[in-house]
Amino acid sequence: MFAEGVASSLRSSGLVDVLEIAASAAAGEDAVGRLHPDVVLVDYGLPDGDGVSLAARIHRQWPTIKIVMVTSLTDERLVLKAVEAGCAGFVTKDRTVDELVAAIQAVADGEALISPLMLNRVLRQLRRRDDRPGADLSAREREVLALVCEGMSNPAIAERLHVSHNTVRSHVQNILSKLQVHSKLEAAAVATRDGLVELR
Numbered sequence: 165m166f167a168e169g170v171a172s173s174l175r176s177s178g179l180v181d182v183l184e185i186a187a188s189a190a191a192g193e194d195a196v197g198r199l200h201p202d203v204v205l206v207d208y209g210l211p212d213g214d215g216v217s218l219a220a221r222i223h224r225q226w227p228t229i230k231i232v233m234v235t236s237l238t239d240e241r242l243v244l245k246a247v248e249a250g251c252a253g254f255v256t257k258d259r260t261v262d263e264l265v266a267a268i269q270a271v272a273d274g275e276a277l278i279s280p281l282m283l284n285r286v287l288r289q290l291r292r293r294d295d296r297p298g299a300d301l302s303a304r305e306r307e308v309l310a311l312v313c314e315g316m317s318n319p320a321i322a323e324r325l326h327v328s329h330n331t332v333r334s335h336v337q338n339i340l341s342k343l344q345v346h347s348k349l350e351a352a353a354v355a356t357r358d359g360l361v362e363l364r
Contacts, residue, residue, distance in 0.1 A: 166257060173261045174321070174325050179269055189213040196222055201229060206251075208235035208242065216245045223250025227346050230271045234264075240285045240296070252347035253277025274336065276318050276348035283315045283349075287356035298302060301342055301360065306333040310361045313352045 169184050185345045186192035187232055196204055204222060207216040215311075220230045220348045230251040243254050247355040251270045255264060271277050276354050301309065322332045336348060343354045355361045 167207075169261050169277065170264055171196050173265050174268070177265055179265065179272075189215075189218040192218060193221060196229065198355070200226065203232060203268055205232045207232050207235060207269070208237065209245075214244070216249045219251050220249035221348075230347060232268065232271055234279060240282060240314055242288050243282055247349055247353045248348070250350065252349050254282070254349075270317075272348075273318075274333070274348065276312065276315065276352060278315065278349060283292060283313070283352065285312060301339065305335055305339050305342070308332060309339050309351065309355050311342060312336070312339070312348050313361050325355065 171185055174183055182201065184195045184199060186195045189212050192204070192206070192210075206219050206222075210218065215235070219233060222229060222231055227250070230252040232252060232255060233243075233251045234255055234257060235242065236257045243291055246254055253267065253276065255267050255277060258303060259267070269276050276283070308321060316324070316358040318332045318336065319329055322329045325332070328337055334357070336351075339351055340346065340348075343351050345354055347353050
């Protein structure tokens with residue numbers, strides 16, 4: 165019922181060209197291989213495995229596809245596993261269908277989809293687990309990265325730094341390239357793990 169409701173809203177929104185619902189991890193992986201979508205919604209609870217493992221397999225084979233984990237759970241350890249698996253976003257099933265559609269659009273546009281509070285908790289866990297040297301980022305890129313780690317969207321970062329949205333988008337793309345990641349959420353995780361930013 166949940167998947168059908170989301171699919172119906174997505175079809176009527178005009179945001180998608182191709183949409184398919186898969187009832188299992190195996191069917192989902194097959195669909196991704198056939199369709200190569202921009203965004204994949206992965207339910208944590210699947211009949212033939214967990215969503216984190218599926219997300220990791222999808223990310224390994226198709227690293228440019230953005231993955232959103234959908235779950236009824238909010239445990240930060242689960243969120244951490246989802247981030248490490250390559251998920252670009254994390255949403256709970258208590259969101260309305262319209263909110264979920266907006267979230268999918270945000271992830272497609274390159275935003276990290278996670279609440280600032282949950283992001284902070286996850287990043288602190290990552291910081292405790294590892295402390296590696298940082299990447300070769302410019303001072304401005306580090307400034308943008310710090311704001312990404314606060315959970316800010318590109319427009320919000322542009323407003324904070326008094327620059328254009330396109331300038332921020334360019335900085336974010338440079339950051340992703342230098343950190344060898346594919347989403348803002350992954351960038352935040354790597355930045356915190358490697359000590360590139362100071363958590364507030």
